[in-house]
Amino acid sequence: MNISLKSALPEDVLALQLIARQTFRDTFLEHNTEENINDYFITKLSVEKLTAELLDHNSRFFFAVIDGNIVGYLKVNFGPAQTELQDSNGLEIERIYITKEYQGKKVAPVLFEKALSVAREAALKYVWLGVWEENKRAIKFYEKNGFKVFDTHVFTLGNEQQTDYLMKLAL
Numbered sequence: 001m002n003i004s005l006k007s008a009l010p011e012d013v014l015a016l017q018l019i020a021r022q023t024f025r026d027t028f029l030e031h032n033t034e035e036n037i038n039d040y041f042i043t044k045l046s047v048e049k050l051t052a053e054l055l056d057h058n059s060r061f062f063f064a065v066i067d068g069n070i071v072g073y074l075k076v077n078f079g080p081a082q083t084e085l086q087d088s089n090g091l092e093i094e095r096i097y098i099t100k101e102y103q104g105k106k107v108a109p110v111l112f113e114k115a116l117s118v119a120r121e122a123a124l125k126y127v128w129l130g131v132w133e134e135n136k137r138a139i140k141f142y143e144k145n146g147f148k149v150f151d152t153h154v155f156t157l158g159n160e161q162q163t164d165y166l167m168k169l170a171l
């Protein structure tokens with residue numbers, strides 16, 4: 001299986017919106033209402049919001065591509081674009097999402113290694129992320145890649161408050 005990476009550019013916004021909405025729904029529908037998912041689509045995954053993020057020099061998006069199909073994506077944030085901490089020594093993995101079909105099939109390590117190489121190229125000291133405490137699969141993935149919980153924060157999805165673990169990996 002040949003997995004390639006492609007940087008997402010502003011003209012890729014519709015492809016980004018498609019994979020972002022599909023993977024978000026697949027991940028969270030089981031534990032959340034349709035209304036809260038739609039609220040997230042409107043506030044966080046609109047064309048306007050995603051275009052602004054694609055244009056932000058402190059964020060980078062990458063698609064994982066297999067046989068010409070986008071099967072996952074990564075979003076990383078530097079400095080002021082980080083959703084918390086905003087430390088110039090850190091890189092946030094804000095999103096790493098793979099379609100259900102390709103989970104457990106070595107796509108995640110390719111995107112994850114890309115995040116690490118982006119951080120190393122920028123001579124950063126650590127990579128961090130926030131993950132919902134009930135997202136056991138993602139937590140396991142991060143733990144097996146060396147991340148450790150260092151804090152928690154509250155994440156609002158529609159009208160619900162959920163707890164995220166903040167996890168960090170020193171480089």
Ligand SMILES: CC(C)(COP(=O)(O)OP(=O)(O)OC[C@H]1O[C@@H](n2cnc3c(N)ncnc32)[C@H](O)[C@@H]1OP(=O)(O)O)[C@@H](O)C(=O)NCCC(=O)NCCS
Nearest residue numbers: 027096097098103104105108130131135136137138140141
């Ligand atoms: C998180 C994600 C990127 C990890 O990629 P992946 O290909 O699934 O990762 P892997 O299969 O290599 O690792 C997951 C591990 O969790 C295990 N796992 C699977 N389901 C699990 C569950 N319900 N509870 C605990 N562990 C679980 C797997 O067995 C595997 O461990 P192993 O390698 O020791 O067998 C991917 O699952 C994904 O895109 N999920 C949906 C989006 C998401 O949640 N993103 C993260 C938001 S913070």
